Amino acid sequence: MENTELDDAFFKAGTSFNKPIPGQSLTSDPEKPMPFEKAPLYTDRTEVLENFFEMITEPKAYDNLLDALEEGTAVMDIVQVLLYQGFQEGDFNPDMMLLVAEPLAYMIAALAERADVDFIISEDDEDDEDDEEDLPILSEKMSTIKNPQMDDKFPEELKTKIDNVEAPKGRSLLGAN
Numbered sequence: 001m002e003n004t005e006l007d008d009a010f011f012k013a014g015t016s017f018n019k020p021i022p023g024q025s026l027t028s029d030p031e032k033p034m035p036f037e038k039a040p041l042y043t044d045r046t047e048v049l050e051n052f053f054e055m056i057t058e059p060k061a062y063d064n065l066l067d068a069l070e071e072g073t074a075v076m077d078i079v080q081v082l083l084y085q086g087f088q089e090g091d092f093n094p095d096m097m098l099l100v101a102e103p104l105a106y107m108i109a110a111l112a113e114r115a116d117v118d119f120i121i122s123e124d125d126e127d128d129e130d131d132e133e134d135l136p137i138l139s140e141k142m143s144t145i146k147n148p149q150m151d152d153k154f155p156e157e158l159k160t161k162i163d164n165v166e167a168p169k170g171r172s173l174l175g176a177n
Contacts, residue, residue, distance in 0.1 A: 034090075035090030036087055036090050040090060040093045041091045041092070042091055043096070045096065045100060045103075046155045046157075046158070048100050049100060049107065050157075051091070052082065052086075052100070052107065053107060053161060053162070056107070057111070059168070062111070066112060066115050066117050069112050069118075069120075070117055070118075072120060073120075074119075074120045074121065074122045075105050075121050076121060076122040078108060079101055079104050079108065082104065083100065083101060084097075103155075103158075107158065111162060114162070115167035116167070
């Protein structure tokens with residue numbers, strides 16, 4: 001069996017001694033905690049969602065988001081990256097990450113739909129394909145959804161803001177950018 005470059009990279013990363021030892025975080029200086037070790041910046045779900053809305057709808061970020069969705073990046077992959085980054089920066093705690101994941105996914109899906117961008121909610125697992133054959137209802141592609149509906153708990157102010165966002169102009173390859 002021949003080692004590939006990926007196997008070599010995993011072996012190198014796995015055998016590297018350039019990583020923290022177990023319990024090392026317990027010995028860090030309490031006067032200089034990491035951002036995620038401090039009190040979170042946001043403790044209200046609506047504030048977190050508004051912060052993400054403002055960040056996502058900045059023109060450059062919005063274009064990059066739509067480009068990523070057009071290239072086939074799943075909405076939940078983007079949500080996962082955004083939430084992990086927010087946690088690492090100390091914006092919110094892990095509990096808030098779980099509370100915000102679904103509404104953030106709906107927000108991104110709604111913004112993509114307003115820009116007429118087809119999107120994928122999450123990648124299908126290869127193991128799930130066998131299960132879909134057993135259920136005729138699930139045999140259709142369930143990963144693409146039109147008209148995502150936000151639940152009753154989604155903040156009304158953000159629904160209004162999403163409805164008022166204008167899709168970027170000139171997104172066509174033939175159009176002028």
